[in-house]
């Protein structure tokens with residue numbers, strides 16, 4: 001595909017859209033197992049049997065929403081309605097059920113404002129039965145809803161056969177997504193119906209994030225445009241911010257007419273984005289511990305930092321060296337040469353980086 005998109009003399013971008021938040025990547029890496037587990041909840045519906053319910057959780061930017069989009073794109077729409085609703089954007093049972101009804105029946109399906117939630121569920125059930133479809137209902141970021149609203153939305157779809165005559169024979173599967181494993185105090189009867197299926201999206205390792213960004217950079221800029229050191233800087237933050245940073249590096253390069261994304265450009269982009277994110281998303285926990293220790297003491301010799309991270313964190317010298325390099329590159333630490341039984345470096349926090357006052 002890349003061959004058909006040439007760089008224009010005006011821009012380093014080949015396919016700018018791959019950096020958009022809504023873009024579903026062609027290459028979705030390291031989530032085969034998770035995709036398979038989600039698919040197994042839906043698969044019974046293909047055989048006309050009730051599907052499973054699953055709670056999906058994991059830290060931000062671990063690919064939860066993207067997984068659902070990938071799976072939904074593969075389900076045969078004529079038999080199974082796949083409905084995705086983000087509760088952050090619609091924080092009541094009424095608006096969520098209204099959106100589901102509209103999704104299935106178009107604007108006409110939406111009754112007037114006085115309609116209650118039970119009536120809305122009834123409308124949804126009738127639409128499904130009329131068209132001979134089952135439903136996969138995904139409520140993303142469901143913790144934005146009150147426990148009562150969660151129940152009003154999901155309870156009818158957990159046991160549709162109990163809702164009433166109208167929904168007899170309806171088959172469903174419910175997928176609930178949030179960033180934390182604990183959910184708001186949903187009534188125990190509902191929890192029982194949700195059942196035991198939970199799926200954790202574990203955080204990506206540094207190497208995995210590097211790889212994901214490498215592929216995204218190639219899709220957006222072409223081969224070998226983004227230098228390794230730039231990718232390393234971006235792989236230190238979460239994937240969403242990493243992709244945002246990639247996009248910004250392209251914009252910076254365009255203003256200066258550069259044809260490569262260097263480490264320097266990546267650092268500048270990251271510094272600019274810092275306003276919009278906090279230190280928690282820039283640094284991982286190990287880096288924070290090391291930075292915290294240096295901040296506490298004011299300054300530290302390289303040797304002291306190596307001993308500290310070996311004793312307290314079990315890190316080898318090479319790993320600590322990498323972390324120090326990264327903190328330097330990000331402009332969070334600065335180093336000065338010092339003659340102390342031979343040459344050594346002293347590290348101290350850069351005051352105006354705004355990233356050292358963390359707890």
Ligand SMILES: Nc1ncnc2c1ncn2[C@@H]1O[C@H](COP(=O)(O)OP(=O)(O)OP(=O)(O)O)[C@@H](O)[C@H]1O
Pocket residue numbers: 020021023024025027028029030031058059060061062063064065066067178179201212239240243
């Ligand atoms: N394995 C991956 N391969 C390629 N891109 C990925 C991968 N995981 C995440 N991304 C990208 O990272 C961004 C965030 O992913 P996504 O929105 O799916 O995360 P999430 O787990 O739903 O996060 P949140 O909890 O904040 O909603 C998206 O742009 C997505 O394309």
Ligand SMILES: [Mg+2]
Pocket residue numbers: 064065066140
């Ligand atoms: Mg999400």
